[in-house]
Amino acid sequence: MNQQTIEVVVLENGQAPPTGTTTPPRKPKWHDTINYIGNPDNFCRQNREKYGPCFKTGVFGGTTVFVGSAKAIQMAFNGDLKYTEIALPPTTMDMFGPYSLFQRPDLHRQRKTALGPGLTGRALDGYTPQIDETIGRGLQDWSTPSSIALYPAVEKICFDVLVPLLLGVSLNDSDRATFEGLPVSSKAELKALYKTYFDGFYGLLKWKSRFTAYGRGLKARAALIDFMRAVICRRWVEGPINPTADFLSMMLAGQQENPDGVFSDDLIENQCLLQLWASHYEISALVCSLIYQLGRHPQVVQRLLEEQAEVMGIQSNVNRFEPEHLKQMLFLEATIKETLRILPPSTTANRRLTKSVVLDGVLYEKGWVLIAEPRIANMMADHFHKPELFDPDRFGPERGEGKMYQFIPFGGGVHACLGAQMTMIVTKLFASHLLRLFDWKLTGSAQFVQFPLRKIKDDYQIDIVRRV
Ligand code: HEM
Numbered sequence: 001m002n003q004q005t006i007e008v009v010v011l012e013n014g015q016a017p018p019t020g021t022t023t024p025p026r027k028p029k030w031h032d033t034i035n036y037i038g039n040p041d042n043f044c045r046q047n048r049e050k051y052g053p054c055f056k057t058g059v060f061g062g063t064t065v066f067v068g069s070a071k072a073i074q075m076a077f078n079g080d081l082k083y084t085e086i087a088l089p090p091t092t093m094d095m096f097g098p099y100s101l102f103q104r105p106d107l108h109r110q111r112k113t114a115l116g117p118g119l120t121g122r123a124l125d126g127y128t129p130q131i132d133e134t135i136g137r138g139l140q141d142w143s144t145p146s147s148i149a150l151y152p153a154v155e156k157i158c159f160d161v162l163v164p165l166l167l168g169v170s171l172n173d174s175d176r177a178t179f180e181g182l183p184v185s186s187k188a189e190l191k192a193l194y195k196t197y198f199d200g201f202y203g204l205l206k207w208k209s210r211f212t213a214y215g216r217g218l219k220a221r222a223a224l225i226d227f228m229r230a231v232i233c234r235r236w237v238e239g240p241i242n243p244t245a246d247f248l249s250m251m252l253a254g255q256q257e258n259p260d261g262v263f264s265d266d267l268i269e270n271q272c273l274l275q276l277w278a279s280h281y282e283i284s285a286l287v288c289s290l291i292y293q294l295g296r297h298p299q300v301v302q303r304l305l306e307e308q309a310e311v312m313g314i315q316s317n318v319n320r321f322e323p324e325h326l327k328q329m330l331f332l333e334a335t336i337k338e339t340l341r342i343l344p345p346s347t348t349a350n351r352r353l354t355k356s357v358v359l360d361g362v363l364y365e366k367g368w369v370l371i372a373e374p375r376i377a378n379m380m381a382d383h384f385h386k387p388e389l390f391d392p393d394r395f396g397p398e399r400g401e402g403k404m405y406q407f408i409p410f411g412g413g414v415h416a417c418l419g420a421q422m423t424m425i426v427t428k429l430f431a432s433h434l435l436r437l438f439d440w441k442l443t444g445s446a447q448f449v450q451f452p453l454r455k456i457k458d459d460y461q462i463d464i465v466r467r468v
Contacts (some may be wrong), residue, residue, distance in 0.1 A: 006071045008084050011356040013366075021363045023050040024065050027251045028058030037451045040347075044068075044375040049123060054362070054377055060089075060350070061446040065367040068376030070383065070405040075359050076351050077405070078369040078414025086214065087352035087369050089260035095201045101415065102349060111419065114262040115271060118250035120421050122209050124246045125323040126164055127422075132321050132429050134161045139433050144466040147443065150291060151456050153285040154430075159191060161426060162283070166276045168248030169231055182230045183223070190227070196220035198277060202452050247256070248272055279419050285345040285455035286336070287430050291458060293339050294431075295442035297390055300335055300436070306333045308352045308435055319436065326428045334395035337402060340409035342390055343376035345454050348411045374408045383407070440464045 011017060025049065036043045036059045044066065047055050053068030067076050076084070086093075086102045093103065099114075101108055117123060132408045138157035142148060150317035163171050171187045172178050184190045199219010209215040233243065235252060243253035251271065294301050311328045312321075348371070356366045360422040364370065384394060394401040401407070410417035415425075434440075446460045 005357065006074050008083070008219075009358040010081075011358065013355075014354075016365045017356065017358050021358055021361055023363050023365070024054045024056050025147075026055040026057065027065050028056055030058060030205075032064075033060055035147065037357060040373075040450050040454075044373055045379070048376050048379070050289045050416045051409065053380060056368075059371070060369065062367070062369060063365070064371055066220055066349070066376060067370055069231060069374050070377070072359060072362075072370075073372045073377055073405045073408060075249040075357065075364075076372045077348075077355075077388050077411065077415065078442065079351060079353070080108065080414050083353055084351040084370070085354050089204060089351040091203055091206050092201050094206075094214070095197070095217055096274065097270050099267045100274055101282070101418075103350060108414070111262055111267070114254065114289070115251075118247040119418050123250065124421055125424055127246070128326070128425060128429070129320070129337050129427055130164065131161050132433075133196070133430050134164075135331060135433050136261060139437055142438070142464060144464050146272055147461040147463050149458060150288050150446075150460050151458050152286065152460050154287045154291070155281075157430070158280055158284040158287065159187075161278055162280050163190070166226065166299055167231060167272045167442070168235065168246045171436070181234055183393040184227050192222055193220045193227075194276065194280070196288055197224060197273075198281060201277075210378075224273050225269050228272050229265075231272075232265070232268065238455045241463075252362065259329060266303060275419070278417075281453055281455070282345045283423055283426050285453055286340065286426055289343040289454075290336060290339045290376075290427060291432060291434065291440065291462065292442065293390060294335075295440060295462060300392060304335065304431070304435055306433060319433075321432050323425075326425060326432075329428055329432070330396070330433055331392065331427055333424065334392040336424060336428070337395045337407070337432070338390060338392040341374075341378045341384070341402070341407060343448075343454060344409040346409075346452070347374060348372045348408065349415070366433075372408060377406055377408050379455070380406070383436055385402055437467060438464045439467060 009018075036057070045181065047057070047066065048068060055066055056071050057066060067073055084140075085105070088102065096102055098104070101112055127186055134158055135141075136425050138160055142153065152339055160171055163169055170178055175185050179185050184193065195361070196216050197220040198217075198397055199213045203213025203217055205212050210219070231248070235248070236324060241249050241252045241256065243250050248268070251263045251268045254261065255268065261266075279298045294304070307329060311325050351370045353366050353368050353370065357364050377383060381402070384401050385399070393399060405412055408421040441463045443461050443463060449455050449457055
């Protein structure tokens with residue numbers, strides 16, 4: 001990947017910035033938070049058009065600078081331990097707990113390096129048959145012809161895919177052994193706890209009560225940790241751990257090998273929880289957005305069908321997708337990236353400047369918060385040719401758009417998403433099965449929930465017909 005060298009001048013306390021230094025344009029306004037949360041797309045577009053890619057706002061109080069140019073994003077993403085700290089509300093940090101990758105910058109690299117092998121590379125190839133089977137089975141249950149509510153239908157399948165992979169628990173409700181000895185007795189209960197936990201991340205009132213999202217979220221978190229503790233006990237009793245079976249097993253095997261290493265009991269329980277949190281709603285949102293975009297662009301569907309036939313051969317009844325097949329689906333990969341560019345599910349965490357810095361003659365003051373917004377970076381004409389067009393070919397080898405720090409649906413730099421490869425595999429498998437099984441039509445324009453995650457609203461329906 002191309003990476004420009006940038007020179008960030010870090011100012012010591014009391015040190016004056018070089019003469020001629022300016023600050024990003026625009027004054028923070030008291031209503032910025034309402035406008036941003038109400039419609040982040042409009043907020044980012046209007047301000048970018050008026051002020052350029054970097055501008056000051058009053059989002060979340062104080063001075064928050066939105067950064068959208070590649071250089072400023074690079075500066076924001078790589079300041080850990082030097083001039084930035086993660087600046088999330090205390091409620092959100094409590095929900096993460098002390099074992100997240102955001103909490104301890106001093107341990108970040110060590111923890112991330114240890115977790116990586118369970119979410120990338122060969123481990124993912126090993127998970128592929130299970131993901132493939134679960135998605136294929138889930139989609140078989142979609143009865144046709146019919147109208148289905150897209151998000152709930154997709155989310156249901158994603159949960160079935162991700163829980164076994166990340167928590168190491170099978171989700172077969174009809175088998176009594178599934179939840180035996182565990183403090184949660186059904187898939188529905190587990191899912192409900194997860195939803196409450198997720199909602200707790202965005203409860204801004206730090207009041208532990210059943211009347212606040214924060215209070216309910218913390219309670220759900222404690223219940224989920226108890227659940228993981230019981231799952232882990234059961235795992236040890238069941239016998240030898242296969243390190244490549246799932247993410248949990250990778251960590252348990254790591255603990256067995258080095259009991260004093262990174263993988264303490266607490267870290268393992270928390271990481272299972274956090275990775276499901278990080279992945280489930282994001283992937284569900286992405287898959288829905290992909291289905292939606294394909295519904296709007298039949299010519300792209302046609303090319304995807306041709307690619308599927310080319311990769312899978314003429315046996316149109318083939319229903320097993322191997323890692324090697326997925327690697328050859330380059331146009332599908334480009335289409336998923338283009339969906340992530342136009343409809344990025346999330347933004348990145350906020351960073352607070354612990355020191356003033358100067359980049360290219362622009363001063364970013366100590367105490368200000370930086371937000372790198374894909375809604376800005378992914379839509380800049382400096383980064384993408386005709387950015388308003390849905391054009392997967394921009395990610396093809398000839399054009400090679402989507403460079404580091406210009407295309408940031410998965411963040412970048414020190415905290416770059418650890419689940420980008422897994423996301424690609426699940427989404428490719430979902431799309432491949434869908435293309436094989438169904439034709440679908442949209443029912444008009446979809447409304448999206450925009451915050452905290454961008455996702456199609458629950459009641460949006462598509463019409464599906466099984467392919468002959
Ligand atoms: C559509 C899917 C996903 C999207 C859009 C997404 C987005 C992001 C973004 C924007 C960040 C950077 C946050 C920042 O720098 O402030 C991030 C970090 C992270 N993501 Fe994802 N993510 C997705 C899926 C996943 C999955 C599947 C996993 C794991 C199973 C995962 C695990 C993580 C982790 C562990 C980090 C933190 C890395 C660190 O702090 O070093 N994500 N993700």
